Amino acid sequence: MTVPQSELQQIVSALQKSGLTVESVEDGALIQHGESRVALFAEADHQGGVIVRLHLDLDLYVEEDSLPDILMGMNLLNQGLDYGTLNLDPVDTDEEGEDSGVAFAVLGRSVLWLPDLGVAELDRLREHLRRFEAEVTDAMERTLHGSKGLSA
Known part of the structure; x- marks a missing residue:
């Protein structure tokens, strides 16, 4: 009798079989795609199916005083993205000084x-993963290296 694999284990196995470098972590997986590492999390949807969440850390940080300009730029970038969005997440800082702003x-x-x-659905996931990583990375590269780049 075989124990059924969790949704995440099934996805990790399928991605590994397709040639991607996938490393299991506590509650998800890290997928090496080019120079990027995409975090993948999966959970059963209570209405059926599986919800897959992808996170791509861009190693870009913004200080609180730059937020108005950054938010406007991110809003414009997000309008052109089909496979993902750019978000800001607060970063925990160890410095507890009064002057330390939020990053x-x-x-x-x-x-x-x-x-x-x-x-078919796992093929769709692989394609979505590929396009998500490429689209977000390309958008950030164009923005940061273009003449009208975001300034943080």
Whole structure:
């Protein structure tokens, strides 16, 4: 008798079999895609299917006093993204000084609902993963290295 694999284990196995470098972590997986590492989290949807969340840490940080300009730039960038969005997450700092402002990490995020974990849906996940990483990375590269880049 075989014990059924969790949704995450099934996804990790399928991605590894397709040639991607996938490392299991506590509650998710890290997928090495080029120079990027995308975090993947999966959970069963109570209405059926599987919800997959993707997170791409862009190693970009924003100080609190830059937020108005950054938010406007991110809003414009998000309008052109089809496979994900850019979000700001507060960063915990160890410095407890009164002058230390809040810093935010810029992250790419995406959510995909799969009705099942069949071959067609896992292929769709791989394509979504590829496009998400490429789209977010390309948007940030163009912005940071273009003449009208975001300034943080």
